[in-house]
Amino acid sequence: MEHILELADVSKAFPQSEFVLDRLSFSLPYGAVMGVVGENGAGKTTTIGCILNTVAKDGGTIKLFGREMVDADTQIREKIGVVYDGENFPGYLTAEQLGHIMRGLYQGWDDALFKEYLGRFHLPAVQKIKTYSKGMTMKLAISAALSHRPQLLILDEATSGLDPVMRDEMLDVFLEFVQEEDHSVLFSSHITSDLEKIADYISFIHHGRLILSASKDDLIYKYAVLRCRESQFKALDPDDIIAFRRREFQTDVLVSDGKAAQRKYKDIVIDHVSVDEIMLLLVKGERK
């Protein structure tokens, strides 16, 4: 399978904060959406910074479109659209002025497409960005990111702070984008429901380490949580346990194959698991 983005053993240390991105590895295939999930400060933004060269990695390799990107590789950046959380653009600009700037930055900038997005999202072209609401600001950022027709969209917490209706609207745009088979999306978020809606693959990052990366279908349909009493928990095969969390009357245990667990542990209650619950088990529970 060809990958639009490949990370292998990527490391980055921030000595002042003692945060370390620890040999992170994952790959994003063409035509897929990968969600990177983790609590605040887990390392999602640092990972994206390393990918985009806004942060210098200490070790490992990152390949975009099959090769490592250096500062001079402007042709690679032509194919990438980026949306950051919050204010992507200076507030004194208007959307129209932003379009003029972008036209001078990207060879593939499409003015007509940008205007089409402004119309679709009801964004006034001559109003200063500082007067936009948060939702409008994010819609503008998405419009700008898509209007040079990128192949890879990198979204860093792009839907955080938006109401559910607006988030849904944004997710539809991303799904529309990924209909092209050579288009991919890397989407960092701590809103797991967004990832469940659009991601094909989900990677969990915790304290700078990749703790789980799997396809969403596997996570939802194969992974399961066992609701064990203490005696049942003690009887489990340790190889089956990915993570567990002790609660007042039971211990929840995450396993990678719910059906196999059902056959093996007939008297234990087994439930399907949501991405949210997986994250909680991985982050707040104990891992092997």
Next chain:
Amino acid sequence: MNGLLRNNFYSSVPSAKFLAGAMLLSGAVVIILDNGTPALLIGYMLLGMVGFSISAFSGLQRENTAKWGKYKLTAPVRRKDIIGSYFICQLVWLAAGMLFAFTVMGLSMLLHGFPFDRREDILMVFVAGVSVSMFMGAFFFPLFYAGGSERNEVTLAVSLLCAVGLTLGIVRLLNIWFGPKMTARQVLTGAAVLAVCAAALFALSYFLTVAIFKKKEY
């Protein structure tokens, strides 16, 4: 580069507009007043050239309040192009300041006659203004990226003081070298030395700023 220059123009134009208004008003006063003692005219000319350069710096500060600085790094531009665009922007605003200075000086001379001792003095005022402006840029840009945008005002003040000090220092050295009564040729040589020093430091500063910026993480 085109997009970067356009961006710098949009970011600095509000300060430049304000300054242009103030320069128009003060220019009118300078033109009306008698230029028998040229101190006011010289002050206006220097202020115009230095003031417009500050517009370029204020733009840099303004755009750093959003994630725009980080966003630009994800666009198909090299870091050295981003820095280069700021240096070009400063030169463009310096040219605008020179235009104001030239216009007001010309109108003042039309109304009140030639205010200087000799023609070479006009060149010296322009060279002094350009030098202070370029020295200021040469100090400001690397300091801005090394110290961070939150120290912008201090960086600007330090840069201006260093630029004025360096210009006065070079002029003082030239005065010592050529003696108290300089010939026209010596004035022109002195102006050339000052201009070359300013241009050289400005160019060196570009490379230093690029080196600092390449190490910055956002």
